[in-house]
Amino acid sequence: MFKILINKKIAPAIYKMELEAPFVAQKAMAGQFVMVRIDENGERIPLTIAGRGEKTIAIVYQTVGVTTQRLTEKKAGEYLLDVVGPLGHATDVKKIGTVCCIGGGVGIAELYPVVKAYSEAGNRVIVIIGARNKELVIFKDELKKTSHEMFITTDDGTEGEKGFVSDALKRLMAKGEKIDLVYAVGPAVMMKVVSDLTKPAGIMTMVSLNTVLVDGTGMCGSCRIEVGEETKFACVDGPEFDGHKVNFNELMVRQGLFKEQEKHACKIKGVLQG
Numbered sequence: 001m002f003k004i005l006i007n008k009k010i011a012p013a014i015y016k017m018e019l020e021a022p023f024v025a026q027k028a029m030a031g032q033f034v035m036v037r038i039d040e041n042g043e044r045i046p047l048t049i050a051g052r053g054e055k056t057i058a059i060v061y062q063t064v065g066v067t068t069q070r071l072t073e074k075k076a077g078e079y080l081l082d083v084v085g086p087l088g089h090a091t092d093v094k095k096i097g098t099v100c101c102i103g104g105g106v107g108i109a110e111l112y113p114v115v116k117a118y119s120e121a122g123n124r125v126i127v128i129i130g131a132r133n134k135e136l137v138i139f140k141d142e143l144k145k146t147s148h149e150m151f152i153t154t155d156d157g158t159e160g161e162k163g164f165v166s167d168a169l170k171r172l173m174a175k176g177e178k179i180d181l182v183y184a185v186g187p188a189v190m191m192k193v194v195s196d197l198t199k200p201a202g203i204m205t206m207v208s209l210n211t212v213l214v215d216g217t218g219m220c221g222s223c224r225i226e227v228g229e230e231t232k233f234a235c236v237d238g239p240e241f242d243g244h245k246v247n248f249n250e251l252m253v254r255q256g257l258f259k260e261q262e263k264h265a266c267k268i269k270g271v272l273q274g
Contacts, residue, residue, distance in 0.1 A: 001079040005056060007071070011138050013063045014106055015072055021083050022055035030093060030117040031240055033210060034059065034085030038074070042081070043067050046235070048110040048210050049086060050139075057083075060109035060138070088239050091206075095122040097180035100172065101147070102128045102165050102194055104186025108138050110210065111185050116146045118183075124148050126172070126179070130165035130190070134158035166193045179203050184243065185210070188252045195243035205243035209234040209251065226250055 003020040010016045024034060033048045034057070045067050051058035061068050074080070091114050099118045103111035108129045119125045125146070130153040131137045137152060137159050144150050151168040152160025161168065165186075172179065184194045185208040198205045209225060223234035228245035232238065 001081060002083045004074055004076055004078050004080065006076055007074050009072075010060070011136050014060065014109075014136070014138060015063070016050070016058060016060050016109070017071065017074075018056055018058045019080065019083060020055060021057050024049075024083060024085050025052045025055050025057050028052045028057060028086040029090035030113040031091035031208065032086035032088045033239065034083050035087065036071075036080060036084075037082035038067065038070055039081050042070070044082070044084075046087075046210065048208075048239075050109040050112055052113070060106060062106045088210075088235060089237075091117060091183075091240060093117045093121050098124045098126065098178055099181045099183060100126045100128065100169065100179045102130075102169065102182065102184040102186070102190075104130045104165055104184075104190040105132075105136065106138075107186030107208075108143070110208065111183075112139050112142050112146070114183055114185070115143055119146050119148075126177075127151070128153070128165045128168045130154065130168075130186075131159075132156065164193075165190060166197060169194060169197055173197070173201060173203075181206065182243075184208075187211075188248055191243060191246075192248035192252075195246070195248070199244045206240050207243040207246060208238070208240050209246070210239045222254070225254065 006018040008016055028049050033046050035044045036047055037044045047059040047061055049057050050060045061071060063069050063072060101111055101115045115125055115127055125148055127143050127147040127150040132155045134154060153163050153165055153168055154160055182198050182203055182205040184191045191207040195205050225232055225234055226247035227241045
């Protein structure tokens with residue numbers, strides 16, 4: 001059993017939960033995830049670790065289905081049955097120069113430990129984060145403290161500049177900013193656009209395919225994806241891959257595999273999808 005210390009709403013349909021999980025916290029590294037199960041009757045869902053303390057971990061989730069809605073109902077002092085991890089390969093962090101870390105939507109939270117790790121390794125870290133509007137910009141203060149420069153974009157211009165993360169990246173590249181690595185996490189289409197921008201410039205680009213994870217062990221095959229014309233499983237081979245080699249068209253199709261089942265489950269349980 002894993003005790004819930006905090007479970008709070010940080011943006012519309014987005015929540016942050018802190019859990020007592022000392023053994024997970026001891027081993028957790030940037031880029032890794034955990035499998036969470038609320039109780040014996042619950043499904044197991046993958047959630048990226050968004051921070052850790054000496055004996056605690058933080059996870060950030062968005063209410064998109066029955067299980068994430070049930071998570072919002074849990075109170076501090078209550079427990080989750082299972083928190084398994086850390087799983088997946090950690091981010092390959094080393095000192096390489098200037099790293100541009102890009103996050104979109106709920107992926108902004110997942111970006112935080114990566115930014116922190118690259119900064120602590122002695123890199124100059126530029127952060128670009130984007131969301132639909134001001135209300136959905138999360139982890140702004142945390143990222144500002146752990147990076148050297150930060151840009152915010154919103155679709156409607158209510159915070160930062162109006163536009164997309166790719167617009168800010170284009171501007172940096174156009175003015176001759178020397179970027180040694182781009183790291184992106186967020187919606188598949190965002191990661192695709194970023195990878196398409198950096199490929200002609202020869203900028204190494206890593207993307208996190210955590211959004212396609214299902215069982216976290218490689219057994220279900222739902223996270224199967226083509227990377228460099230080879231079949232990979234995001235949960236056990238990743239979740240991070242070379243963005244220039246990922247078949248994003250296949251990825252986006254895979255993300256829609258269970259939409260009808262999710263809608264059906266939400267209808268039965270009376271849950272509104274966020």
